[in-house]
Amino acid sequence: xxxxxxxxxxxxxxxxxxxxxxxxxxxxxxxxxxxxxxxxxxxxxxxxxxxxxxxxxxxxxxxxxxxxxxxxxxxxxxxxxxxxxxxxxxxxxxxxxxxxxxxxxxxxxxxxxxxxxxxxxxxxxxxxxxxxxxxxxxxxxxxxxxx
Numbered sequence: 001x002x003x004x005x006x007x008x009x010x011x012x013x014x015x016x017x018x019x020x021x022x023x024x025x026x027x028x029x030x031x032x033x034x035x036x037x038x039x040x041x042x043x044x045x046x047x048x049x050x051x052x053x054x055x056x057x058x059x060x061x062x063x064x065x066x067x068x069x070x071x072x073x074x075x076x077x078x079x080x081x082x083x084x085x086x087x088x089x090x091x092x093x094x095x096x097x098x099x100x101x102x103x104x105x106x107x108x109x110x111x112x113x114x115x116x117x118x119x120x121x122x123x124x125x126x127x128x129x130x131x132x133x134x135x136x137x138x139x140x141x142x143x144x145x146x147x
Contacts, residue, residue: 025075027147028102028122030083030092032068035061036138051127051145059131061139071147077102087111088132090142100124101146108132108142122146 029047035055041063044052048064055064068085070092077097083090091107101123108116115133122128122144132140 025073026124027071027073028092029143029145029147030070030072030081030090031066031143032083032085032088032090033141033143034065034067034135034138035059035141036063036065036136037061038063047145048143051129051143054127055129055141058129059139059141064141074102088140092144095119104128104144106130106142 031047033048037060042065044064045066047066047069048055052064056062068083068088068090070081070083070090072079072081072092074094074097077094080091080093083092087110089109091109093105093107095103095105097103101121104120104122106116106118106120107114110133116130118130120128120130124146127143127145129144130142132142134140
């Protein structure tokens with residue numbers, strides 16, 4: 001019985017450590033979104049359903065179209081990833097995690113030209129939305145949401 005228990009305790013400890021590591025892993029959805037006012041708006045993409053009201057209220061547009069997106073599971077809070085569209089690319093570099101969220105370095109490119117570089121905090125309680133350049137009759141929005 002003693003040898004069996006000696007084997008079982010380290011095994012249970014490994015499972016607990018693995019489970020706690022998975023518990024901390026969170027998925028971040030990053031999107032390049034064109035916001036515009038149109039006569040007959042299309043329904044909001046599923047990725048934006050949760051924040052549709054806030055987007056309409058704060059930015060004043062009635063249609064939101066995802067033109068590029070990416071999902072990344074953060075395990076260490078130090079990952080980086082890219083959301084791209086035909087002309088734009090959003091490079092996200094996570095620089096660390098706190099109880100409130102993640103510190104990010106964001107770089108927005110139009111083709112190969114750097115348009116914007118900024119540091120931001122992505123809260124675990126609310127999305128991060130940054131107003132980008134005008135695109136045609138609309139506005140580019142950078143949206144990051146912890147799912």
